[in-house]
Amino acid sequence: MDYQRKTIGILTSGGDCPGLNAAIRGVAKPAVELYGMKVIGFANGYRGLMEGHSIELSSSDLSGILTEGGTILGTSREPFKQLVKNQDKIDQMIKNYKKFSLDCLVVLGGNGTHKTANLLKQHGLNIIGLPKTIDNDLYGTDFTFGFHSAVDIATEVIDRIHSTAQSHSRAMIIELMGHKAGWLSLYAGIAGGADIILIPELPYSIDNVINKLNQRHAMGKKFSIIVVAEGAISKAEAKMSKKQFKASRSDMTYSSIGYKIAKQIEEKTNFETRVTVPGYQQRGGTPSAYDRVLATKFGTYALSLILKSDYGLAVGITDNVVSARPLEEIAGKLKVVPKDHMLIKSGFALGTCFGQD
Amino acid sequence: MDYQRKTIGILTSGGDCPGLNAAIRGVAKPAVELYGMKVIGFANGYRGLMEGHSIELSSSDLSGILTEGGTILGTSREPFKQLVKNQDKIDQMIKNYKKFSLDCLVVLGGNGTHKTANLLKQHGLNIIGLPKTIDNDLYGTDFTFGFHSAVDIATEVIDRIHSTAQSHSRAMIIELMGHKAGWLSLYAGIAGGADIILIPELPYSIDNVINKLNQRHAMGKKFSIIVVAEGAISKAEAKMSKKQFKASRSDMTYSSIGYKIAKQIEEKTNFETRVTVPGYQQRGGTPSAYDRVLATKFGTYALSLILKSDYGLAVGITDNVVSARPLEEIAGKLKVVPKDHMLIKSGFALGTCFGQD
Amino acid sequence: MDYQRKTIGILTSGGDCPGLNAAIRGVAKPAVELYGMKVIGFANGYRGLMEGHSIELSSSDLSGILTEGGTILGTSREPFKQLVKNQDKIDQMIKNYKKFSLDCLVVLGGNGTHKTANLLKQHGLNIIGLPKTIDNDLYGTDFTFGFHSAVDIATEVIDRIHSTAQSHSRAMIIELMGHKAGWLSLYAGIAGGADIILIPELPYSIDNVINKLNQRHAMGKKFSIIVVAEGAISKAEAKMSKKQFKASRSDMTYSSIGYKIAKQIEEKTNFETRVTVPGYQQRGGTPSAYDRVLATKFGTYALSLILKSDYGLAVGITDNVVSARPLEEIAGKLKVVPKDHMLIKSGFALGTCFGQD
C-alpha cells in the first residue's frame, strides 16, 4: 500500500519526562513492524534535526523501551525565543527535513517544543506534536504524559515525610517542581493530604501560612505538611515588576523557595522547620502505568493521523478522548490551574490552606 | 444553617479496594469539620445497617486514613439476589435508617452495592452511591476508584517478570483479577508490554496463543508474557451453557485459569511455562495518588449533592468531569470492555495477541 | 605490571537472580578500566563456554548495568548430574578455557553452578565462584546476593495482602519460592508478620495449621496470613519415599502447594481461603540496595583474589566479612534453615505457627 512508503521523523525536546520512550514506541513500532515505514530518530531534540544527527529506528531499537525513563533519542533545550531570531537554524531544519525525505515529523515536548513545531508548520513542514511534561501546563490537553508519574513520586515523598513527623511543633516543607503552573503541587498535595499547598496561581501570604500552623498547633496537631511549588509567589511578589521580583529573589540563586519560606516560618514562630527538595527525582524513574497507557495512546493515535496524512496537529486528551487540534491553536498558550478547579474546592472543603485568606 | 443539622450514614460494601478510606474522608471530614453535620459509619457494609452496628465518626477517626488501604468501616458481601428475597433484611435497613434519623445514606461499592442502593431508593430512602471496584466494570462512570491502583500493582508484577525472563523458550503467565470484565488485564497488559492478553470480552483460541508463541520464538525472542484475566474464556467455552461451562472448569475448583492454560501450552509445545497469580495483592496497599484524588473528588462531590438535598444518585466521572446520574439508570448494568476500545486498537497496532485470529 | 596481562572469563549460570549484573560489574569494571585486563563474557552460562559463544566486555558494556535485573550475559541451566556423565562437554569447556587463554574463570551461580565449578577445578582450571541465589541455600556463605531482593518483594506482597484482609474468617495463603530451603519464607514471613509459616525444614501438620486458624478466630481476629514455601511438606510426606512423595503430589503437576493447602483448609473449616502465587516476581526487578552492595563487594573481592592469583575458591560472606574458601569445601552442600535459627525462636516468641505442635 501507498502509506507503507512513508518516512517519519521523530524527536524529543525539552526537559526529561517519563513516558517519552513509550510514546516513541507507540508511533514507531507499528510504523516499522506493521506498516513497513521508515522511522528516523533525531538525536537531542531539534538540535539533531539541525545537524542531521539521526538513526533509523529498527524493531530491536524499540524493544524493551516501554518501561524506560528518559528518552532513547536524547533531548536538549533549544529556546524558541532565540530560535525565532536565527533563521539559519530554521533553514537548516527545513533542509534536513527535505534531505531525509520526511513525510512527517513527530515532536514530543512541552510548550517550547510546540511553539517551534508551529513555526515549522508555518514553514510548510508536516508536523505532529505529542504533549509531554511533568508540569501538565500545556494548553489543549487535559493531561500530558509524565504528569501522573511525577504526581506518584511527589505523593510518595509526602507520604514518607508524613510518617516521620512525630515531634511537636514541626513544619515540614516539600518543594515540588512547577515554575508557572501548580498542577503537580495541587494533585500531589491533595493526594498526600498536605495541610498547606502554595501554587503560583494563588499567591500566598506568609501570615496565612503561619495562622494555619498556629491553628493546627492549637488543635493539638504535632506537625504540618507544607507543599510548595517552586514557582509559588507571595502576594507582594505578584504585584512586582519582573525586575523587582528578580531582586527580591537574589538571595536564592543557589538555594530554593522552600528554604526561603522555612526561614520566614522559623523567624516568625518557634516551629522547627525542615525542607525537602525532591528535585529531579520528579522527572525520573520508569513511567507509571497511567503514563505508559497515555503515551501509548498518543503514539498510536499520532500514527493513525499519519496514515491519513492528517498533519499540522497537536495530539491531546480532552474529556477522556484522545484527539487532535491545529498546532496554531495551542502554540504559545499556557494551561494554569483555574482558581475554581474542583481540587481546589475539594481542598477548601477538607480544610487545606492555599495561603489565601 | 439548616444543612448543618443533617445526619449522614455511610457504609462500604463488597470486595476490598484501595481508596475507600479516601472517599469516606472526602464525604465525612468536611461534613463534620466544616458543616458540623453528624456522620454515622455502619460496620461491615449493609450488614451493619441491618444490625444497627455503627459509630459516629469524629474528626480524629478521619485523620490519617487518606493513605490507608482497606476500609475503616469494614465490609461484607450481602448478595443482592438473596437480599431481594428477604424482605425482613430490607425492612431492618429501612427501620435503622429511620432510627438513626438519617437524611441520606452514602454507599461505597460496586455493582452489587449499587443494585441494593437502588432497591433502598425504591423503598424511599435517600441514597448516594460512590463507584469503587478494582474491576472498573461499573456502568455509568468511566473509572471507579481502586482500578488505577490495581493497574499499578499488576503492571509492576509484569515488569518484574519481564526482567527475569532470560531463558529460552519460556512462556510467563500472569493471571490477573477480573471475572466479567477485562479492564485490569487490558490496561496492565498494555502498560507492561504483554505479548498476549486474554480477556473475557474476547474469547481466545489456544491455537492462536500458541501461534503467537511460535511466531515470537521464530523471531528469536527468548520469552513471551501472557496476561490472563481470571474470567478469560475460550471460544468453545463462550458457546457453552452455564452448566456445561461449570463442568468444563470442574478441575479448577482449587486452582486457576492460569494453570489450565499453562498445562495446555506445555502439552502442545516445548515451552517451559511459569504461572504467577498476584491474587489479593491487587486489592491491597495504599491507594495510588490517582485513586486518592479521584476518591477525594467523589467524596466531596457527594457531599455537595447532600448540601443541595440531591439524592437517589450514583456519582461517577464521565468525560473527565465528576457528575451524577439516577441510581436506576446504572443499577444492574455491567460495563465491559468494548471490542473497539482504543487500547485494543493500540494493542493490535503494536502486535499484541488477544487470542483472536 | 604483570597482572595487567591477565585474561578473565566470566559467566552466569542457573536461575535468574537480582544482582548478577552488579557482581559482573564489580569484577569486570576495575579489571578493564583500572588494570587494563581482558574480560571475556560467556553467553548463557556454561553453555557459552562449551560453545565458545562469548564477547569481550568493554567499559561501555559495563556502564549502566548496576541497577538492572537479569544478566547481560544470559544464563542457562546445565544440570550437573548430566554434565558429569558427559565428558565431551567438560572437555569442550576445558578446550575453550585454553583457547581463550583464560587465567581464571569467574562463575556466578548457586549450588549446581558451584558443583560444576569444583569439577572444572579438579580438571585443573582456575575458578572463582560467586554465590547467587534468591533461595540463600548455598553452603559456605551467610548470604547470597539476590536473597534480600527476593525477601523485599515477598514482604511487599504480604503487606499488600495484609491491608486487604478485612472480611471475616478468611485465610490468605502466599506461596513463596524455596524448594529445599525455607530462608525466603522465614525472612519474609517474619518481616510481613505472617501468622503461619510453613517451610521444608519443619514439616507441618495440617491440623496444627487449622488449630491456629481456629485459635485466631476465637480471639476475634478477622483473618490469618499463611506463608508457604513451595517446598513445604507435611509430616506424613516427610516420612515417604521419593516415589510415594511424587505420587502424593501427582494432582499438583500444573498447580501448586498453595492450592493444595487451600483445598484442605476449605474442606476442614468454613474459612474462605485465597491463594497468591508471586512466582517469578521474586526473581525480578532491580536488585535491592543491599544486594547491589553485597554483589559489588563480592565482585571486587573476587578481582582482588585474581590479582593475587588466588584461585579455586568460593567467595562468600561469613560473620559479616567477605572471604573465600576452597570450592571443594562447599560444592554439593546445601544450607538449610537450622531448627534453632534465631528467627524461628523469635517467631515462636511472637506466636507464629510453624505447623508444629
Place this chain on the structure above:
Amino acid sequence: MDYQRKTIGILTSGGDCPGLNAAIRGVAKPAVELYGMKVIGFANGYRGLMEGHSIELSSSDLSGILTEGGTILGTSREPFKQLVKNQDKIDQMIKNYKKFSLDCLVVLGGNGTHKTANLLKQHGLNIIGLPKTIDNDLYGTDFTFGFHSAVDIATEVIDRIHSTAQSHSRAMIIELMGHKAGWLSLYAGIAGGADIILIPELPYSIDNVINKLNQRHAMGKKFSIIVVAEGAISKAEAKMSKKQFKASRSDMTYSSIGYKIAKQIEEKTNFETRVTVPGYQQRGGTPSAYDRVLATKFGTYALSLILKSDYGLAVGITDNVVSARPLEEIAGKLKVVPKDHMLIKSGFALGTCFGQD
C-alpha cells in the same frame, strides 16, 4: 513462674527512624502474650519517663504496628549535655522508674539515648538499650535498625536521578543525611553507582571534585552523580576551629551543603548543576524487610535478657550475631566509617571519586 511478674518500661528517644515499632513489638508482644508481663510504654522518650506520661501496652496496641513507620510511643530529643547538668530531671526519672515498679527499662535510640541510658544505669536502674538510627553511627553494633531502610530510599532517589540525567554537562547533587558519619552516603552512593561520594570521614577538595567532572566529560559521559553527606567538609574546613567552621557556614543557615557545592561547581565550570535534598524522606515510610527482621531480632533478644535478669546492656549485632555488651563500653562513642572500609576500596576500584587526590 516468677519472670511472669516482671514489669518492663519501654521508650523511644531521638530522631524518627523506621523499625521502632517493629522493635517495640519484638520486646512487648511476647512479654505480654507469652509471659503475661506488664509493659509500660512511656510517651515521647525520656520526657515521658520524667513526667510519668505512660500507657500500659495491650495486645491490641501491638497489633498491626510491625510495618508502621515512626513510633507509637512518640519521641523527643532530650540532649544529654543539658540533662547531665539537671539532677532534678534525673531524679524524676528514677522516681518514676520506682513508682511504676519497673524491673527493667528498655530504651530505643542512638548515641544520645545510650549516653542517658548509661547514666541511668550508673544510678542503679536496670536498663537495656536497642540501637536505632538511620546514621548507623552507634558504636558497638555493625548495624542499627533504620539504616538499611534509609539506604533503600536514598538509593531509589539516586536511581531516579540517574534515569533523567540525559542532558550534556550536567552535575546532579544529592545531599543525604549524616552529620558526623558517612555510612548512609557511602552505602547508597555505591548502591546507586554515584560518580562522586563526599563523606565527613574523607574531607574533600573541590578541585578533585571538579577534576572528576572534567575527566568524565572528556570521556563523553553526559552527566555525573554526586552524593554528598550533609556533614561533608572540605579539607580546609577540616583544619578549622569550631568557631571558624561555624563562620564558614554562616551563609548556609537556611540552605544546605548541597547548594554550597553546586554554587562552587557552577562558578568554576560550565556544568549546569541541580540539587536534590531528600531530607526527612530518609527517616520515613515503612521499615524495609531487613530492618523489620533486625528490629524483631533485637526486640526478642532484649526480652531474652530480661527473662534472665541480665541488665545494663546495649544490644547489637556483631559479626552477624545478635549479642549485648555493657552500656558503659559503648556510651559516648561514635562509629564512623574507617578509611580502609571495604566499600571505600570497592569504590576506588570502580573509579568512584571521594574528593581525595
